[in-house]
Amino acid sequence: MSDQFDSESRIPAAVLGATGMVGRRFIRSLENHPWFKLQCIAASPKNRGRRFTEAVASSPSDPPWPQTVSDMRLMDVSADLDTITGQCRVIFSAVSMDKDSVQSLEEDYARRNTAVISCNSAHRWTEDVPMIIPEINPEHLDVIPFQQQNRGWKTGFIVVKPNCSIQGIVPVLHPLRIFGLKSVLICTCQAASGAGRILDEWDDLRDNVIPFIPGEEEKSEREPLKIWGRVQNGLIQPASQPVISATCIRIPVSHGHMAVVHAGFDHPPGRAALQEALQNFRNPLKGMDLPSAPNPLIRLFSKSDRPQTRLDRDAGKGMAVSVGRLREDSLLHWKFVTLSHNVARGAAGGAVLTAELCFRRGLIPLRG
Numbered sequence: 001m002s003d004q005f006d007s008e009s010r011i012p013a014a015v016l017g018a019t020g021m022v023g024r025r026f027i028r029s030l031e032n033h034p035w036f037k038l039q040c041i042a043a044s045p046k047n048r049g050r051r052f053t054e055a056v057a058s059s060p061s062d063p064p065w066p067q068t069v070s071d072m073r074l075m076d077v078s079a080d081l082d083t084i085t086g087q088c089r090v091i092f093s094a095v096s097m098d099k100d101s102v103q104s105l106e107e108d109y110a111r112r113n114t115a116v117i118s119c120n121s122a123h124r125w126t127e128d129v130p131m132i133i134p135e136i137n138p139e140h141l142d143v144i145p146f147q148q149q150n151r152g153w154k155t156g157f158i159v160v161k162p163n164c165s166i167q168g169i170v171p172v173l174h175p176l177r178i179f180g181l182k183s184v185l186i187c188t189c190q191a192a193s194g195a196g197r198i199l200d201e202w203d204d205l206r207d208n209v210i211p212f213i214p215g216e217e218e219k220s221e222r223e224p225l226k227i228w229g230r231v232q233n234g235l236i237q238p239a240s241q242p243v244i245s246a247t248c249i250r251i252p253v254s255h256g257h258m259a260v261v262h263a264g265f266d267h268p269p270g271r272a273a274l275q276e277a278l279q280n281f282r283n284p285l286k287g288m289d290l291p292s293a294p295n296p297l298i299r300l301f302s303k304s305d306r307p308q309t310r311l312d313r314d315a316g317k318g319m320a321v322s323v324g325r326l327r328e329d330s331l332l333h334w335k336f337v338t339l340s341h342n343v344a345r346g347a348a349g350g351a352v353l354t355a356e357l358c359f360r361r362g363l364i365p366l367r368g
Contacts (some may be wrong), residue, residue, distance in 0.1 A: 010034070012089060012090070013040075013088055013092060014040035015094070017045025019044075019047060020196060031066060036090060040083075041075065042221050049073055064105070084109075091114045103123060106120070106123060110157055115363065116156070117159050117160075117354050128146055145235030150234070161225075161346075161347065163223055167186075171281075172321060184244045184262070186244065187247045191254060193343050194346075200255065206252060213249065219249060222246065242263075259337070292319060292358075301323065311341070318341035
């Protein structure tokens with residue numbers, strides 16, 4: 001399956017929250033994207049009218065921004081809404097606002113016939129808004145027609161990404177559900193960028209570990225159940241199992257969320273069966289030729305000292321999930337360590353992959 005796009009036929013897209021860490025990653029992801037063209041960038045009112053590179057701080061290690069991006073003028077996510085929706089068909093949302101304001105803003109964009117792909121948490125528990133990891137629950141996009149009908153929207157819709165902390169965990173647990181996954185114990189070790197912070201500028205995290213991240217444990221325990229839920233009568237009914245208990249801590253690394261996972265099963269598999277399930281994961285995206293999809297999704301290490309954050313977070317251009325240290329567990333049945341790039345797979349890259357899936361499913365038109 002292939003798609004022929006030229007510079008004029010690519011689908012115009014906007015990034016909301018363009019000056020933040022995730023917003024900047026969105027812009028990097030769209031620089032040379034074969035399907036989507038960065039048309040508009042928007043942020044808070046204080047940056048309205050400023051050139052992009054005037055509004056963002058760059059470190060010496062950052063690659064230079066293309067001139068086409070550097071010269072783009074920032075719009076206001078609210079005041080310029082009509083202008084943005086008049087030019088763009090896809091909206092990537094990474095705004096920093098309170099929940100009610102985010103919900104209202106994203107609904108206003110969807111009402112104007114744009115596809116809103118959001119990294120924000122505001123709509124994650126809206127019953128007819130799918131929370132998507134493309135390789136895990138693409139069937140949840142089936143609720144979009146109901147969402148549109150419920151709100152009187154024509155072609156616009158909202159899809160959200162789950163929290164970055166679970167996106168290296170759920171893809172590994174998912175193929176193991178065939179063994180009756182019933183209980184999961186998680187300890188996440190989360191990078192500074194998960195808080196939108198730069199490690200070198202976070203004095204409290206230098207040579208330190210912070211044992212609490214507000215809201216993260218609840219998200220890590222609840223969101224997988226919506227992802228594993230089923231579509232019923234136009235709504236997503238969360239799964240009842242597995243029972244998940246999470247502890248989330250902040251560690252002094254720049255990017256990359258690691259997790260120690262313990263899993264219990266109704267039908268405990270042997271090592272060979274467990275490895276086979278992970279290595280032979282049946283990816284529903286196979287054959288779709290989505291530009292951002294990693295191949296393979298899951299990388300299984302046999303070495304006891306992998307995955308490592310610095311060595312493995314960029315696997316598959318930051319979109320693959322790594323797992324290692326697979327061992328029997330005396331408390332449950334099996335334990336292992338996972339790693340994913342929290343800004344790529346966990347945020348902007350995962351959202352762009354979701355938009356690619358939406359286009360492939362016919363939810364985003366090639367032409368307006």
